[in-house]
Amino acid sequence: xxxxxxxxVITRFAPSPTGNLHIGGARTALFNWLLARANRGKMFLRIExxxxxxxxxxxxxxxxxxxxxxxxxxxxxxxxxxxxIERHREIAEHLLFKGAAYKCYDSDQSWNHSGDENKTRPAIxxxxxxxxxxxxxxxxxxxxxxxNKDLNDPILLRSGGMPTYMLAVVVDDHxxxxxxxxxxxxxxxxxxxxxxxxxxxxWDIPKMSHVPLIYGKDGKKLSKRHGSxxxxxxxxxxxLPNALRNxxxxxxxxxxxxxxxxxxxxxxxxxxxxxxKSPARFDLTKLxxxxxxxxxxxxxxxxxxxxxxxxxxxxxxAWIKNHWTQAGREKLxxxxxxxxxxxKTLLDLIDESRFIFYSCPLxxxxxxxxxxxxxxxxxxCILSALVPRLSRLxxxxxxxxxxxxxxxxxxxxxxxxxxxxxxRAALTGTITAIGIFDLLFILGRDESLSRxxxxxx
Numbered sequence: 095x096x097x098x099x100x101x102x103v104i105t106r107f108a109p110s111p112t113g114n115l116h117i118g119g120a121r122t123a124l125f126n127w128l129l130a131r132a133n134r135g136k137m138f139l140r141i142e143x144x145x146x147x148x149x150x151x152x153x154x155x156x157x158x159x160x161x162x163x164x165x166x167x168x169x170x171x172x173x174x175x176x177x178x179i180e181r182h183r184e185i186a187e188h189l190l191f192k193g194a195a196y197k198c199y200d201s202d203q204s205w206n207h208s209g210d211e212n213k214t215r216p217a218i219x220x221x222x223x224x225x226x227x228x229x230x231x232x233x234x235x236x237x238x239x240x241x242n243k244d245l246n247d248p249i250l251l252r253s254g255g256m257p258t259y260m261l262a263v264v265v266d267d268h269x270x271x272x273x274x275x276x277x278x279x280x281x282x283x284x285x286x287x288x289x290x291x292x293x294x295x296x297w298d299i300p301k302m303s304h305v306p307l308i309y310g311k312d313g314k315k316l317s318k319r320h321g322s323x324x325x326x327x328x329x330x331x332x333x334l335p336n337a338l339r340n341x342x343x344x345x346x347x348x349x350x351x352x353x354x355x356x357x358x359x360x361x362x363x364x365x366x367x368x369x370x371k372s373p374a375r376f377d378l379t380k381l382x383x384x385x386x387x388x389x390x391x392x393x394x395x396x397x398x399x400x401x402x403x404x405x406x407x408x409x410x411x412a413w414i415k416n417h418w419t420q421a422g423r424e425k426l427x428x429x430x431x432x433x434x435x436x437x438k439t440l441l442d443l444i445d446e447s448r449f450i451f452y453s454c455p456l457x458x459x460x461x462x463x464x465x466x467x468x469x470x471x472x473x474x475c476i477l478s479a480l481v482p483r484l485s486r487l488x489x490x491x492x493x494x495x496x497x498x499x500x501x502x503x504x505x506x507x508x509x510x511x512x513x514x515x516x517x518r519a520a521l522t523g524t525i526t527a528i529g530i531f532d533l534l535f536i537l538g539r540d541e542s543l544s545r546x547x548x549x550x551x
Contacts, residue, residue, distance in 0.1 A: 103135030104273045107161075107168070108175075108263065110142045111154040114324035117316070117376065118278060118308050120164060121342040125276045125305065125369070127166045128343070132364040138270055139168035143176045144262050160325040164335050173270070175262050182257030185265050185295070186218050186250045194294040195220050195250055218251040220260070220291060228286040233303045233366045235279065240286040248287050260284065264291045272300050276366070279304035303366050306373040308345055316376055330407040332440030333381070334400065337388035341381045345374035354387065386438035394430035398423065401440050411444040417451035425450045428536045432528030449522035450536070454548045462519035466549050473516035474550070479506070480513065481546045490539040496531045520549040 105126040109119055130137040139161070143149040158172065189195035197216035223242040230238040250261040257265075267275065275285075282304055292299045308316050328338055340354060347369050349355070389397065402423075405415050426433075426447050437443045449456070458466075465473045480502055487494055503513055514530045521533050521542060534542050 101135045101271075102273070103130055103133035104138070104271050105130045105135065105276060106138040106140050106267070106270060106272050107166075108140040108142050108266075109157055110145075110148075110259075111150055111157065112145070112148045114153060114326060115157045115160040116324055117342070117345075120160070120325050120338075121308065121345055122277055122305065123161060123166055124164070124339060124342050125303075125347070125366075126274075127168075128360055128364040129274060129276065129366065131361050135273075136169040138170060138173060138272075140173040140175060140266060140270070142259060142263065143174060144179070144182075144257050144259060146176060146256070149176075156324075156326060160329075163329055164325060164339060173266070175266060178262070178266060178269075179255075179257060181269070182262050182265050183251060183255065186257065186261060189220070189250065189291070189294060190218055192294065193221065196247075198247075198249070215253045217249050217253045219247040219249050220287065220294075222247050222287065222290055228289050230282065230285050230289065230302060230304075233301060234306075234369050235282075235304055235371060238282065240283070245283070245287055245290070250291075260287060261291065264288050264295075264297075267300060268292075268295075268297045274303065275300045276303045276305060279306055303369070305346060305369060306371060308376050309373045311375050311377045313375065326407070330404055330409065332404065332411075332442065332444070333385050334388045334392065334440070337385040338381070340388070341384050345376065346370055353384070382438045389434050389437050389439075389443070392434070394427055394434070397430055397434060397440070397443065398427055401426075401444060404440060408444075411441045414444050414447075414451060419451075422451045425536050429528055429532065432532050446527065449524070449527060449533070452523070454545060456523035456545065456548070458519075458523040459525065461525045462523050465516060465519045465525065472512065473519070476506075476508070476513055477516050477520060477546060477550060480517075481543065481550065484534075484546075485539075485543055487539075490535070492531050492535045495534050499530070521545050 107123040107126050127137050141154055195218050198219045199216045222245045227239045227241050232238055248260040249258050251257055285302055289299055310316050349363060433443050433446050483498060503510055517530045518527050519525055
């Protein structure tokens, strides 16, 4: 068991491997990680898998991958709670010996210090006090008083000899030297029961922080319809890890009116006192806007690498997997400065890059078709007059293309937008895309002229 008693702050993230990492769990992991970093402490990762029937090794692997993608690391090896069963049993027997626990022969129903002792293989239950109250000194919620009469006697050791979460978490937190526990406020009752165990054992109680849960934009419990999805899904939807981290941070934590934070800044300023007491509200639109900010701030190569990393998991935008080429990759890199100005997700970048990867005849949007129809004299006439001039250019560069098209618009007494619309429609099959000079340069002479010819024939 890892111990780091010399560290001022030792936190842990302890997911249950019964489901993928969702938004609430990811935020809990983030807060624990940030607190450890801000205090030059440690964060351990413990898989709470004592319920072996519900634990899934594939989910464990996925959780680890999701944490790594989010940029959250941990100290030491991943700890499996199920590997410490003998230690948990030892403590259960110790509590039984002290009279702080008792054998229960009807483990599913009885919790009132009694049972039918004619049955075999009893469970072991905690003997919770019947009078008084248990106090939780919470760094977010303040002092919380819970009457002991409202607490039942939780099972510590099942009749089959397997420890429960209620016991294992206390033993493991103590043995790992955990100083701070950060988790959702749906654990408040569990915390009260665990404090009773701490007190029976005479162990120091870690500082507890219960974070308010995340609700939907409508103020109701977060569900899939609000966007409560696994972190892996957000990755496949084209969100960047630093954007998702920043958004999760702002779900409950604040620093004045500041919205965006660098990791260097957070290492200095993150603290638990800035977490609010009210539930946060998850807003997918705000997340998307924040992601757009991070896309614009990202360098082009890193965005390209991010797109490549999600190709295997794509459903929406999966067409690109069959069209991906090295030549297309190089053109996409050239187009990235223009594409990322409006994109809010990587899927937007993929969608806007179709013109790069598709070959003639291009799939055409309805508005582009109308613009290039034979009876739309302006669009076709402009292209018919312009294309021969472009084909005679000796140098195909942004500068030469811009100069030639500007000269053409001046001679024809046209506005640039009047010329740009049919160019864009012919080259991309859409009426919205990056600037026409970038389009022409990125596609190159041969491909550009081929696309023009395809629309004018």
